[in-house]
Amino acid sequence: MKAGIIGCGGIAKPHAAGYAALGVEIIGVTDVNKETAEAFAKEHGGKVYADYKALIDEAGPDVVSICTPPVAHEEAAVYALGKGVNVLCEKPMAYDVASAHRMKAAADASKALFMPAFRHRFLPGTMALRELVQSGKLGDIVIFNNIFGGPSFKMEDKWFTKKKIAGGGCILDTNSHSVDLFRYIVGEVADEKAFMHRHFKTTDVEDAGILILKAENGAMGSVESGFVLGSGAAYIDIFGTKGRAIFDYYKPLEVRYMPMGDTEWTVEEIPECPAAGFAEEIAHFVGAIKGENKLAITAQDGVRAMEIICGVYK
Numbered sequence: 001m002k003a004g005i006i007g008c009g010g011i012a013k014p015h016a017a018g019y020a021a022l023g024v025e026i027i028g029v030t031d032v033n034k035e036t037a038e039a040f041a042k043e044h045g046g047k048v049y050a051d052y053k054a055l056i057d058e059a060g061p062d063v064v065s066i067c068t069p070p071v072a073h074e075e076a077a078v079y080a081l082g083k084g085v086n087v088l089c090e091k092p093m094a095y096d097v098a099s100a101h102r103m104k105a106a107a108d109a110s111k112a113l114f115m116p117a118f119r120h121r122f123l124p125g126t127m128a129l130r131e132l133v134q135s136g137k138l139g140d141i142v143i144f145n146n147i148f149g150g151p152s153f154k155m156e157d158k159w160f161t162k163k164k165i166a167g168g169g170c171i172l173d174t175n176s177h178s179v180d181l182f183r184y185i186v187g188e189v190a191d192e193k194a195f196m197h198r199h200f201k202t203t204d205v206e207d208a209g210i211l212i213l214k215a216e217n218g219a220m221g222s223v224e225s226g227f228v229l230g231s232g233a234a235y236i237d238i239f240g241t242k243g244r245a246i247f248d249y250y251k252p253l254e255v256r257y258m259p260m261g262d263t264e265w266t267v268e269e270i271p272e273c274p275a276a277g278f279a280e281e282i283a284h285f286v287g288a289i290k291g292e293n294k295l296a297i298t299a300q301d302g303v304r305a306m307e308i309i310c311g312v313y314k
């Protein structure tokens, strides 16, 4: 199997490492900044192509990772899917809901696979939380609390805080993972509301946000993010009618669980220190392309995250 990388910035590196770990050759790379693409190719392999069309048409990859900012996801994804090339697309899936729908239509019409890159689903901690919920040990889920935040440096100077490139601010960027995890662990979202604020004076998106979700099954979620947080935090804390469970990303070797009536945590140990989930995500996608496993995340999952978050922007 041969892979191409579209957009050679920060997140392209773990994608390339994930393919390399599986013996999937990187045969082509492209970036609007040619020097970035050249430096990337030197480190990870592959020939540099002028753009995604040249990469797909001339190099003929089986799979491409789209690692550009959101505004450029649709064009490359639709082109690749039209040519029968499998697409792993970074989150958020698109710039806006209409764009996400067009991408899903291209995925539905293609014989190739499309997966939005929600890597958090591949962490042992999030999988353990899902198992605890599904086993009934927590009872009915009442509240899902989650924060993903900083510390973030000079975000006001980056594309992440420019609406025309990112499509939104920290809620779209960061809480797209949260919405996907809420749907994965708790259930489908029935309603959503949010508060958001812009601390930066020179940007046009929210840099702090609280998104409130209500699931079809009655569970509620409060998920938070910020581009202005002075300290890092990343955890999921779930309260059910029969107990509570926490996965703190800063303690990646354990999930804590407390049944109702107990005053001590039961610690479920995670045997191996998980990486960030990229390698597992790429192994899963390559496995799905080979027909070894069913695709876990679909274009519809990417669309739902967009609909829910863009819904609160309205």
Ligand SMILES: NC(=O)c1ccc[n+]([C@@H]2O[C@H](COP(=O)([O-])OP(=O)(O)OC[C@H]3O[C@@H](n4cnc5c(N)ncnc54)[C@H](O)[C@@H]3O)[C@@H](O)[C@H]2O)c1
Pocket: 006, 007, 008, 009, 010, 011, 012, 030, 031, 032, 033, 036, 067, 068, 069, 070, 072, 090, 091, 092, 117, 119, 173
């Ligand atoms: N899964 C995660 O946890 C995670 C973490 C960070 C970023 N991301 C996502 O990954 C994507 C990229 O983020 P990043 O942090 O790597 O950004 P980045 O700025 O480091 O890299 C983006 C690269 O894309 C290039 N680029 C821009 N437009 C392009 C185009 N039209 N064609 C080709 N190249 C183009 C830029 O020159 C840059 O090198 C975004 O969607 C972002 O939200 C995901």
